[in-house]
Amino acid sequence: xxxxxxxxxxxxxxxxxxxxxxxxxxxxxxxxxxxxxxxxxxxxxxxxxxxxxxxxxxxxxxxxxxxxxxxxxxxxxxxxxxxxxxxxxxxxxxxxxxxxxxxxxxxxxxxxxxxxxxxxxxxxxxxxxxxxxxxxxxxxxxxxxxxxxxxxxxxxxxxxxxxxxxxxxxxxxxxxxxxxxxxxxxxxxxxxxxxxxxxxxxxxxxxxxxxxxxxxxxxxxxxxxxxxxxxxxxxxxxxxxxxxxxxxxxxxxxxxxxxxxxxxxxxxxxxxxxxxxxxxxxxxxxxxxxxxxxxxxxxxxxxxxxxxxxxx
Amino acid sequence: xxxxxxxxxxxxxxxxxxxxxxxxxxxxxxxxxxxxxxxxxxxxxxxxxxxxxxxxxxxxxxxxxxxxxxxxxxxxxxxxxxxxxxxxxxxxxxxxxxxxxxxxxxxxxxxxxxxxxxxxxxxxxxxxxxxxxxxxxxxxxxxxxxxxxxxxxxxxxxxxxxxxxxxxxxxxxxxxxxxxxxxxxxxxxxxxxxxxxxxxxxxxxxxxxxxxxxxxxxxxxxxxxxxxxxxxxxxxxxxxxxxxxxxxxxxxxxxxxxxxxxxxxxxxxxxxxxxxxxxxxxxxxxxxxxxxxxxxxxxxxxxxxxxxxxxxxxxxxxxxxxxxxxxxxxxxxxxxxxxxxxxxxxxxxxxxxxxxxxxxxxxxxxxxxxxxxxxxxxxxxxxxxxxxxxxxxxxxxxxxxxxxxxxxxxxxxxxxxxxxxxxxxxxxxxxxxxxxxxxxxxxxxxxxxxxxxxxxxxxxxxxxxxxxxxxxxxxxxx
Numbered sequence: 191x192x193x194x195x196x197x198x199x200x201x202x203x204x205x206x207x208x209x210x211x212x213x214x215x216x217x218x219x220x221x222x223x224x225x226x227x228x229x230x231x232x233x234x235x236x237x238x239x240x241x242x243x244x245x246x247x248x249x250x251x252x253x254x255x256x257x258x259x260x261x262x263x264x265x266x267x268x269x270x271x272x273x274x275x276x277x278x279x280x281x282x283x284x285x286x287x288x289x290x291x292x293x294x295x296x297x298x299x300x301x302x303x304x305x306x307x308x309x310x311x312x313x314x315x316x317x318x319x320x321x322x323x324x325x326x327x328x329x330x331x332x333x334x335x336x337x338x339x340x341x342x343x344x345x346x347x348x349x350x351x352x353x354x355x356x357x358x359x360x361x362x363x364x365x366x367x368x369x370x371x372x373x374x375x376x377x378x379x380x381x382x383x384x385x386x387x388x389x390x391x392x393x394x395x396x397x398x399x400x401x402x403x404x405x406x407x408x409x410x411x412x413x414x415x416x417x418x419x420x421x422x423x424x425x426x427x428x429x430x431x432x433x434x435x436x437x438x439x440x441x442x443x444x445x446x447x448x449x450x451x452x453x454x455x456x457x458x459x460x461x462x463x464x465x466x467x468x469x470x471x472x473x474x475x476x477x478x479x480x481x482x483x484x485x486x487x488x489x490x491x492x493x494x495x496x497x498x499x500x501x502x
Numbered sequence: 503x504x505x506x507x508x509x510x511x512x513x514x515x516x517x518x519x520x521x522x523x524x525x526x527x528x529x530x531x532x533x534x535x536x537x538x539x540x541x542x543x544x545x546x547x548x549x550x551x552x553x554x555x556x557x558x559x560x561x562x563x564x565x566x567x568x569x570x571x572x573x574x575x576x577x578x579x580x581x582x583x584x585x586x587x588x589x590x591x592x593x594x595x596x597x598x599x600x601x602x603x604x605x606x607x608x609x610x611x612x613x614x615x616x617x618x619x620x621x622x623x624x625x626x627x628x629x630x631x632x633x634x635x636x637x638x639x640x641x642x643x644x645x646x647x648x649x650x651x652x653x654x655x656x657x658x659x660x661x662x663x664x665x666x667x668x669x670x671x672x673x674x675x676x677x678x679x680x681x682x683x684x685x686x687x688x689x690x691x692x693x694x695x696x697x698x699x700x701x702x703x704x705x706x707x708x709x710x711x712x713x714x715x716x717x718x719x720x721x722x723x724x725x726x727x728x729x730x731x732x733x734x735x736x737x738x739x740x741x742x743x744x745x746x747x748x749x750x751x752x753x754x755x756x757x758x759x760x761x762x763x764x765x766x767x768x769x770x771x772x773x774x775x776x777x778x779x780x781x782x783x784x785x786x787x788x789x790x791x792x793x794x795x796x797x798x799x800x801x802x803x804x805x806x807x808x809x810x811x812x813x814x815x816x817x818x819x820x821x822x823x824x825x826x827x828x829x830x831x832x833x834x835x836x837x838x839x840x841x842x843x844x845x846x847x848x849x850x851x852x853x854x855x856x857x858x859x860x861x862x863x864x865x866x867x868x869x870x871x872x873x874x875x876x877x878x879x880x881x882x883x884x885x886x887x888x889x890x891x892x893x894x895x896x897x898x899x900x901x902x903x904x905x906x907x908x909x910x911x912x913x914x915x916x917x918x919x920x921x922x923x924x925x926x927x928x929x930x931x932x933x934x935x936x937x938x939x940x941x942x943x944x945x946x947x948x949x950x951x952x953x954x955x956x957x958x959x960x961x962x963x964x965x966x967x968x969x970x971x972x973x974x975x976x977x978x979x980x
Contacts, residue, residue: 251615252636252939336804337795338731338813350731353796357957443741444798444953460608461743462943463633 238476244469251463263470273471275446276454277478283361283436283450284429287368291425294369295376296418300406302377303384313381316374324371328438331367335439357444364436364448368429376421383417384410416497419490426486430479451475550870551645554652560879563872564593570876571599571613571624573606576822577691577859578625580889580897581880587888588879594872614639619866622873626862628669628933629747631686632941634862636674641863642684644671646874657878661902662689665932670860672937676977677764680937687860688881689901693820694854694931695748696923698827700815701840711816711842715753718845719784722792725815734792736805736814741953743945744801747935749818749844750785750952751855755934756847757781762936762976769938771972773948774965783961786952798953810835818844820857821924822898828917840918843926854931858901899924944972 245263249256267273298316302309319327334340335354343352354363387410395405433452436442442449442457449457451471459468554562572578578600585596599621601609607630613621614634626634634640646652647659659667666689673683699711712718722734737749754761759778762769772778789797794808802823808814809824810833817824821841826832828839843852861877863870879885883904890897890909900906906924914921935941951968955961 251611251633254637332799335796338733338808339811350728350733350795353798355796355799357798357953440799441741443950444957445741445950447957457946460611461946462940463611464943 241469242473244466245473247466249466249469251465256466263466264474267467267470267474272446272449273454273474276449276451276471279361279446279448280430280432280450280452280475280478283365283368283432283448284426286362287365287372287429288422288426290365290369291373291376292418292422294373295421296380298373298377299380299384302381316377318374319371320374322371324434325438327367327371328435331363331370331435332439335363355440355444357447360440360444360448364439367435367439368432371435372425372428376425379421379424380414380417383414387413413497416490416494419486419493423483423486423490427479427483430475430482451478549642549645551649551652551874554649554871556651558651558654560592560654560875563869563875566593566869566872567595567597568622568867568869568872568876569597569599569620571601571606571610571621573603573625574600575603575625575691575859576826576897577889580892581885583892584885584888588876588885591879592872592875594875596876614864614866617866619864619868621864622867622869623861623863623877625690625859626687628687628856628858628860629743629935629941631670631672631862632674632937632939635672635684635686636939638865640686641865641867641870642686643688643863643874643877644685647685652871652874653878654882657882658904659688661883661904662881663692663901663903663928663931665856665928665930666692666858666901669856669858669933674939676767676769676938678937680933687862688877689858689860690881691822691897692856692858692899692901693822694856694899694924694927695752695819695844696821696854696927697842697844698809698817698819698821698824698839699842700809700812700835700838701918702835702838703812703815704840712845715757715781715784715845715847719788719791722788722816726792728795731813733794733808733814735788735816735818736794736800736808737789737818738802738805739789739793739797739800739949739952739956741798741946741949742801743942743949745949745952746945747855747857748802748820751934752844752853753785753818754778754781755853755855756845756851758847758849758851760936761934762938762972769936769973769976771944771969771976773972774962774969779962779965782952782955782965786955786961789956798956809833809839821920825898825917825920837916841920841923843923852927852930853934854927855934856931938976940972940975940978944975947971947975 246258246260247256248259248262302313302316322330332355334342337343337348337350337353340354342348342354343350346352353359391409391413392405395409400408431452432450433456436448436450437453437456440448442453452475455468455471455475457468458464458471578598582598585598589595606625610624610626610630613624615637617639631640647657667685668681670687670689671681671683671685672678675682697711704710709721712721718735725734726732738745757777759773759775759781761771761773763772764770773782794800794804794814802819805814805817805819806823806827809817810827812835824839824841828836830836843854846852861880863873863877867873881901883902886897886900886902886905887909890900890905890913898910900910911921935945938944947968951964954964
């Protein structure tokens, strides 16, 4: 005889009432939620607005009571050839460093993508320059660049005749140091992107007999383009604000050959104690970085949609 | 409110916000860093000397702790072990904050501009008085010196070399010479800018230091052998006001040139006079033919380092910077160096520009008597004599004639020509610049002009442009 157990009816779920939130916690919640906004206002917006405000004063160490002078600082700086030299130097630096780092970084990422023992070792060693603070890198390279006792002229057999930090060479030497520090950053970012790409399109192309170059140009490059652009945005914006290792290497010289906008602002504010002039430099740099960032982010958005196939 | 009415950022919006936000964050921190505190710096406070009355007593501020901002220079290093003696003498504790020389004046500017009075006394150079004085950041020490209740009768301010006393005193009026107005700092240690050369190498070649500027150019050129990494003379060339003040300003003055002249109630830059153009052209030629290859980056440690390594045969810079290179164990050429005043001017002038590390009082200090007692002690005869006798890194040069003639000469040792050079130039050693509040801006521009001429620009055209820009800058309404 078999007996059939009556079907068990699940016990009715006990709906637990949410514990009432104490009034003090309810009262505290708006303040807790507003902490990030307060931090942004105190940490970013307040100094930003204050710095912008200084750009409209004649604030300097020797001026006891600064007064509002309208756009006079802007007029003076925009009519100063040294400012435009700084703009030219900054843009040359940013474009050249970003292009070289991107090309080298993508190349290194493609090489590292092939699984090999050397590749795996190199992948780990590659990150070392990124571990060195740019100021320290500047000091190291300034020692290596020195014609009297630096290692570069010695190894290259140039004696003490070649000046790496001379009028025509200093900007390129500074870019070289930037490339040394930041190419690994681009390589690692792009390598991460390559490794996240789907394998199927490549396998299908290989079955169809597509060449490596064809697959690279038609498949890999369009799909990894957004990653490259992210690296470009980071590096380009960073280069527009360049200061540290360039200042260590040359202090903006010889003449104004490496005087970037940041160095110009530093010299005005800290060396010459013309605080308002320095703030004006920084305000103008902010405008350049802001507009560039807007443009590059819109390009990135387009590239992402194109990579996703949602836009031709 | 429906969901559609709520703004929901899409991925593109988020990316845009991230990018723009990143740009703002990156730039805003530095934008703000350009402004220091609130406008105008600290308010000038009343001089505190009048509050000190009664007889002089080292223990008048007993139990006080003062903060002093200093940079680890040989003067400071020599005095550090003596601070315990000061505390024993006065009952005042000294808290010395040290900031590396490269960052020192940035820190000091920030501190003084804030008006917070965190530091009661500080080290400063004479040129900085021209910037720190006008906003009222510094205490005038003349009333303290004149107050017999605050100053030891044995202090003997006149024992400090006259050129040094004059260099730290000014009335801040456009065109007024140094030595007028308040005494803003008390000289503590100083340096004359003269020539130091490798005597062993000179003796081996049977040559002597040059006595005229043209001969110096020829000598430096002859001693330069770039294939063997040797060159004739090291002097500063970096993009800094500090490039102008040592050898350049000394020889500029000896050759009869001036930086500014007063015309009416304004200053006119005349570093483009025919004499100045000719001298500048020769100076740059000296750098090209006999200077370091990377001259436009050279600062004083590079110059003295090359001298000590035997790469540079001569250095035209501060005597106190070359002095340590001759101390046994400090350099490869220790014991081989000697000093010379450098070329005299056409009229036989040995006019020499100086740098002095001085001690000054923060006008915002709330412990002015204790700060003054510290300054008075550190610049006094007893402490300076002990610093000269015990300072391991060398205390060159003491600012008091009695200390130079006494303890310094006794401890000088094997430094050929050092004393003779000092005694030859000291009478005509002071600050050769015209005092003016835009010193750092205009003098850095002068260094930039030198670099441009070195790079090939025409000296006359470049110096005309510099003089026009500097005339505008020095007369800028403050």
